[in-house]
Amino acid sequence: MYETIELNKEGRTAHLIMKRPKSMNAMNGKMMKELADCFDSLLQDYTVQVLIIHGEGKAFSAGGDIKEMMDPDQPMDMSLVMEDLKRLSKALYTLPQITIAAIHGASAGLGFSIALACDHVIAEENSKLAMNFIGIGLVPDGGGHFFLKERVGVPKAKQLIWAGQTLKAHDALAKGLIDEVTAEGRALEHAEAYAKEVLASPVRAKLESKNILHQLKVDELEKVLEREAAAQTAMRQSEDHLEGIQAFVEKRKPAFKGI
Template sequence: MYETIELTKQGRIGQLVLNRPKSMNAMNGTMMKELADCFESLLQDSTIQVLIIRGEGRAFSAGGDIKEMMDPENPMDIELVMKDVSRLAKALYTLPQITIAAIHGASAGLGFSIALACDHVIAEENSKLAMNFIGIGLVPDGGGHFFMKERVGVPKAQQIIWEGQTLKAHDALAKGLIDEVTAEGRGLKQAESYATEAVESPVSAKLASKHILHQVKVDELEKVLEMEAAAQSAMRKSADHLEGIQAFVEKRKPEFKGE
């Protein structure tokens, strides 16, 4: 059914796998569209009450696929991509399931926005977590501003976005960005045990509380997504972004000019 992701169900627990392991689950146009479609289909799925999201291979997700962004022959249609990114973020935030992100390896850029959108975020201790759009002259998307602000408040969110640093799991936990740290190789096991506990608890009441808390924020999330899409579109045309991408490809330090 899907090319780049895989959805499986076992009883009342679902598992969504980001499945482009050779690209460290970097998100190309197809994956963003498939994630949006999959999350939207889960909005109507009352058979699953808990959803685990994880990455196949060495990483959760390295973020947007820079190779595809740079492809001169078949460039990404940014307007279309931003629509899918907004669809996936809104659907993920409003899912009628308890969502758990099980992170190993890298969770960066849009990959980190998706993790932060989940109700419970578990990261293995050596995982690398980064809201690193700033490094290539871009702004967070996928609701990154909203999800980060919800977790840590505006001043801290702004600081983390501006710094664009790569955090180890324990640093991210100390900042309040994630909920739990496990030993290497234990992330998925921990997510599965959290999921099992959740379905054995009064999960309908938990989901009702989630619905109340999230529903009142949906308008705000929609506004943020709209502004992110506009800002991203503008930033992609900036000299700083082109320099950031060029430096990334050439593996050198970028020289930004604020243009």
């Protein structure tokens, strides 16, 4: 059904696996659309009560696919991409399931936005977690501003966005960004154990509380997504973004000018 992701359902638990391992599960246009379609389908699936999201290969997700962004022959249609991102983020936030992100390797940029949107975030101790859009002159998208703010508040969210630094799991836990740290190779195991705990609890009551709390914020999330789309479109035309991308490709430090 999907080319870049896989959805497996086992009783009341589902696993969503990102499957572009050669690209560290970097998200191209197709993956963003398929994730949005998958989350949309789960909005009406009340047979599933827990969703575990993880990545195949060496990483959770390295973020947006910069190579596809730069492809002169088949450039990303950013208007379509941003619409899919809006759909993806809103659906993920409002899913009628307890969502668990099981992170190993990198969870960066858009990949980190998706992890932060989940109800419970587990990361292996040597994971590399980064809201690193600033490094290529962009702003967070996929609801990154909203999900960061929800976890740590506005002042800390700004500092994390502006710094764009890469955090190890214990640092991210101390900052309130994630909920649990595990040993290497054990994130998925811990996610499945947490899922069993949830399913052995009054999960319907937990889901009702999630729905009450999240529905209060849906209008705000939608406004953030609209503003992110407008800002990202503008930033992609900036000289700093072009310099950031070029420096990334050339593996050198960018020389930003603030324009």
